[in-house]
Amino acid sequence: MSTAIVETINVTREIAWLPWAVSYFFLIGLSCGAFLLSLPGVLLQRPGWEAISRLALLAALVCGLTAPVALLADLHQPGRFWHFYAYFTPSSWMSWGAFFIPVYLGGLLVYAWLAFRPLLAEHGRSGGRLARLAALLACGGLESRRALIGAAALAFAGAALVALYTGAELMVVRARPLWHTPLLPVQLAITALAGAVGLTLLLKRLAGDADASATARLARTLVATQCAALAVGALWLLLGLGGLSAVHAEALAEVAPSANWQLAALWAAGATVATLLLAWKRPASGVLIGLLALHSAWMMRWSIFIGGQEVPKTGAGYYSYQLPLGPEGLMGIVGTAGLWVFVFILLTTVLPLDRLATRTRSSH
Amino acid sequence: MKHPDLTHSSAAPSPSRRAFLRGIPVLTAAIAAPAPALAASAGHHWAMLVDVRRCIGCQACTVSCMQENAVPEGSFRTVVSTYSVALEGERQPAGTYVLPRLCNHCDNPPCVPVCPVGATFKRADGVVLVNSERCVGCAYCVQACPYDARFINHDTNKADKCTFCAHRVDAGLLPACVETCVGGARVFGDLNDPDSELRRRLDAAAGQVKVLKPAQNTDPQVFYIGLDERFAGKVDGQATLWKPRAAHP
Ligand code: SF4
C-alpha cells in the first residue's frame, strides 16, 4: 500500500449482496452436489451406494427447497420476483438462472418422489407418524424405472445449468477481479460436491448408520474433491504469481496486501489439507471430515462474496464489513438454518432417516 | 462566473493548490479522441467534462445532488473524493487532490446487460437510467459497475445512481451539480452540438482529456481534464476512516 496517498473523503459503498446470497449459493451448491451423489445408488443401483445415495437425495431435497427462500430474501424487492419471468433478459445470467432453478427443482422433486415412492408406501403401511400422508404421497408406491431415468435426466440437466449459471454470474463481473476468473465456477462446483459429501456423512451418522465401508467410500470421494480443490487453488495462485494471466495477477494484487485475506487464504488451504489428510488417513472420522468439508464450502463462498465486496472499485484500501445482527445479517443466516431444520424434520417424518439408511431396500 | 473561460484560469486555484498541481504533472498521453465523433442522428448525446484543475473540493455538488434527488443520508450519487498526497521537493509536505466522481453514463455500460429484468437501460441521448417500476433490487448492476457508482437506496430498496439529472435536463435545465459547481469544474452539454461549450472545451483540450479506468472498455461519457494517473483506477493509498453508514445508521 502506498503511504504517499491518504484518502480523506470518499464514499463507503455497502455490501449489496448480503449473507442471504452466501446462504443461497451454499445451499443450491450442496443440493446439486448431493443430487450427483444420489445417482450411483438410486439411479445406477451400484452396490454399496444405496444408503449413501438415498441420504444424499434427502440432503439434495432439503437444501434445494430451502435455497430459493434465501435467494428471494436477497432481493431488495422480493415481492417483484415475478418480474424475472415477465421481463426475460437473455444478456443476464441471473435472468437465465430464474428459469434454470425451476427446471432443476422440478426435476429433482419428481426424481425424488419416484425414488422414494416405495419407501413412502412402506412407511404408510407401518402406521408411524404421518403415515397416512406418506401413503397418500406414495400413490400406491409403484416403482417406474423409465420415469425415474427421465426425471433424473431432467434434474441432471437442471443441476448442470444451475452450476453453470451460478458460476458464470460471478465470473462475468469484470469489475471485480476476484470474481472475474474462469476458475471460479470450477472452484464453486468442487467445493459444492465436497460439502455435499460432508452433509451426507453427517446425515449418515444422524441415521445411526454404522456401515464403515460406506463411510470409507465417502471419505475416498472427499479425498478426490479436496485434491482437486487444492490443484485448482494452486493453479489460481500460479497464474497470478507468474503473471501468466492478467486477470489472476490483478485479482491477486487486489487482495494480497490485506491481512484479512492472507488469513482467509491460509485458513482455506489449511482446512482443505486437514480434510484431505483426515479423509485419507482416518476415513472412519466421518462426522469430523463431514463438518470440515461443509465448513470449507461455506467459508469459500463467504470470502468470495462478502470479502470480494469489501474491495472498493475506485477507493483506497478496503471497506470493512461487520455482520449486522438483524435479518440482513446474522438473523438471516440463522433463519435460513432454521428453515433447513424445519424442512428436514418434515421430510424425515414421512421418510424416516433409519429407513433411508438401511442398506438394501426391504421389499414390499 | 459559472463557466469561466479557460484562458483566464490563472485566477482560480489558491497558491497552495497551484504548488500541488505543479507537484503532480498532468499526464497527457491517454485517450486520443476526446469524444465520439458527431453522431449521424441529430439527437442529443449528453456528456460531462470535469476540469479537475478548477475543482476546489467544496462538495457543493455533493450536497446539491442529495437535495435535488432526495438521496438518503449516507448514500451518494456524486462525491468529490479527496486525497492528501505527499509532495517531494516542495516547501509543503503534502497537497490535496480532489476528484469529482459520478456515474460515467458509459457508452458500453456493464451495468446494463447484467440486469435480469431489463430495468437498467441507456437512453438514445446517452443517459443511463434505472426503471424503478421494474427494478427488483437484486444489486447485480451494483456489482457490475466498475466505478462503484451504484448503490441500493434504502428508502426505495431499488438500484440508485446519478441520472445526469435527466428530469432537469429534459426540462432544459442543467444538472444540479453543474448548476452549483463553485469552481466551474463541471461542464455539461451535448456532444453532438458543435457549438456547445462542452464540445468546444473538449476539442480545445484534445490530448489532455482522460476517462476513469479506460482499460475496462466502458467508454465513459464523463471526461476529465487534469486527471492524475494515480487516481484513474483503484487508488493505491490509505483508506478513509470515515464510514458514512456507521455515522448515520
Ligand atoms: S459508471 Fe457504472 S453505473 Fe454508470 S453507466 Fe458506467 S457502469 Fe453503469
Ligand code: SF4
Ligand atoms: S438492482 Fe434493479 S436495476 Fe440493478 S440489476 Fe437488479 S433489477 Fe436491474
